[in-house]
Amino acid sequence: MYAIPKGIVFLLEKLRRKVVRNYKIPTLTIAGSDSSGGAGIQADLKTFSAIGTYGMSVITAITAQNTEGVFDVEELSSKIIKEQIKAVCEDIMPNSIKIGMVSSPEIILDIAESLKKYPCKYIVVDPVMISKSGYSLLRPEAKENLIKYLIPMAYIVTPNIPEAEVLSGLKINNEEEMLTAAKYIGDHYHCAVLLKGGHQINDANDLLYKEGNYQWFKGKRINNNNTHGTGCTLSSAIASYLARGENLENAVKKAKDYISGALAAMLDLGQGQGPMDHGYVLDKKD
Numbered sequence: 001m002y003a004i005p006k007g008i009v010f011l012l013e014k015l016r017r018k019v020v021r022n023y024k025i026p027t028l029t030i031a032g033s034d035s036s037g038g039a040g041i042q043a044d045l046k047t048f049s050a051i052g053t054y055g056m057s058v059i060t061a062i063t064a065q066n067t068e069g070v071f072d073v074e075e076l077s078s079k080i081i082k083e084q085i086k087a088v089c090e091d092i093m094p095n096s097i098k099i100g101m102v103s104s105p106e107i108i109l110d111i112a113e114s115l116k117k118y119p120c121k122y123i124v125v126d127p128v129m130i131s132k133s134g135y136s137l138l139r140p141e142a143k144e145n146l147i148k149y150l151i152p153m154a155y156i157v158t159p160n161i162p163e164a165e166v167l168s169g170l171k172i173n174n175e176e177e178m179l180t181a182a183k184y185i186g187d188h189y190h191c192a193v194l195l196k197g198g199h200q201i202n203d204a205n206d207l208l209y210k211e212g213n214y215q216w217f218k219g220k221r222i223n224n225n226n227t228h229g230t231g232c233t234l235s236s237a238i239a240s241y242l243a244r245g246e247n248l249e250n251a252v253k254k255a256k257d258y259i260s261g262a263l264a265a266m267l268d269l270g271q272g273q274g275p276m277d278h279g280y281v282l283d284k285k286d
Contacts, residue, residue, distance in 0.1 A: 024054060025053045025095055025244055026054045026056060026093070027053040027054065027056070027095060027096050027097075027098070028055075028057070028088060028097045029044035029045065029055065029057050029099075029239075030057075030060060030085070030098070030100065030102070030111060031044060031057075031058075031059070031060060031098070031099065031100030031101045031128075031232070032059070032060050032061035032062070032073070032100065032101035032103070032128075033061065033062050034065055034229070035062075035064055035065055036065055036067060036270070036275070037275060038067065038275030038276070039231075039232045039275075040063065040101060040229070041100075043233050043236065044057070044098055044236040045057060046279060047232075047233050047237050047240060047258070047278055048236060049282075050279055050281045050282060051240040051241065051244075051258065051281075052240075052244070057084075058081060059076060059081075060075065060076055060081055060102055060103070060111075061073055061074060061075045061101060062074045066270060067226075067228060067272035067273055068270070068271060068272035068273075075104055075107065078106050078110045081107060081110055081114075085111070085115070085118070089118035093118065095120075095242075095243035095244075096120065096121075096122035096124065096239040096240070096243035097115070097120050097123045097239065098124045098236045098238075098239040099123065099124070099125045099150065100126045100235070101138075102128075102150065103139055103142060104139055104142050105139070105141055105144070105145040107142075108142055108145040108146055108149055109145055109149055111150065112150055112153060121155060122239065122242040123153055123155050124154065124155065124157075124158065124239040124242070125150060125153075125154040125156075125157045125158070125235075126157075126158045126159075126234075126235035127146060127157060127158075127159050127167065128231070129162070129163055129166065147167065147189075152191070154189070155192060156191060156192040156210075156248065157185065157189070157194070158193075158194045158196065158231070158234060158235045158238065159185070160196045160231060161196070161197075161198070161201055164182070164185065164193075164195050165181070167181075167185050167189075169184075170184065175197075175205075175207075178197070178201060179207065182195045182214070183209055183212075186209045186211070192208065192209065192248055193208070193210075194207070194234075194238070195207045196231070198221075204218075204221040204222075205217065206252070206256065208248070208249065210248060215249060222260065222263045224266060225274075226266075227263065227273060227276070228273050228274055228275045228276070229276060230276065233258075233259055233262065233278065234255055234256070234259050237254070237255035237259060238252060238255045241254050241255055258281070259276070262276035262277050262280055263276055264280075265277035
């Protein structure tokens with residue numbers, strides 16, 4: 001059994017004491033639904049609650065998936081997506097917004113146009129393109145709109161290596177090339193970038209780039225194959241901490257600590273690549 005580091009245990013206790021106070025802070029996720037609950041909207045809402053913010057959602061697509069793969073995707077209409085954004089933002093304006101799966105060019109444009117009416121400083125874009133099982137979650141023709149309309153609205157984007165290669169047009173084979181790609185994305189789209197390691201580049205080290213400054217967030221890969229929804233969870237955790245008033249560096253650090261704890265809890269569900277334990281914080285006793 002993997003032992004949770006003392007530093008993470010200390011953070012968990014602080015989180016638990018602040019949950020009630022922070023739960024009044026609204027956060028919004030705009031993403032697809034994962035019927036198995038491990039990624040997408042479901043993972044985002046679990047993360048918001050675990051960290052202690054009040055979660056709201058705008059659903060962009062319904063997926064039929066489980067721990068073994070994605071079997072079908074049905075996009076919601078532009079009309080209902082725009083109406084969801086309007087209904088939420090005109091009543092409970094979020095302190096931060098996380099954007100995940102947005103599969104079509106029309107949906108991307110509608111989201112961008114809608115959010116212009118409800119300015120929010122902290123927009124976290126997770127440029128979801130392909131599921132871990134290899135299912136394409138972003139139409140090829142939608143990439144242009146993602147890059148043209150949505151990425152420039154972001155406070156921070158959180159691509160993995162393959163996604164960063166698409167956004168930068170550069171090949172990434174080592175940490176030096178991670179630096180080059182992060183700088184290109186950040187400078188070109190005027191946003192912060194958290195370029196996630198892994199994918200044969202390093203163990204679990206992520207690179208934060210913001211306005212010419214770099215910071216590595218070192219991590220040790222946890223021996224757990226149940227990593228479904230890690231990207232969704234990390235970006236929604238960052239959004240939660242930004243909503244709570246943390247600066248970007250602290251938000252990234254605490255988000256990485258949270259996801260490390262969720263992996264270290266060793267939840268084992270399903271017959272494939274299962275989910276993490278998003279609620280491990282809440283399971284701990286005072």
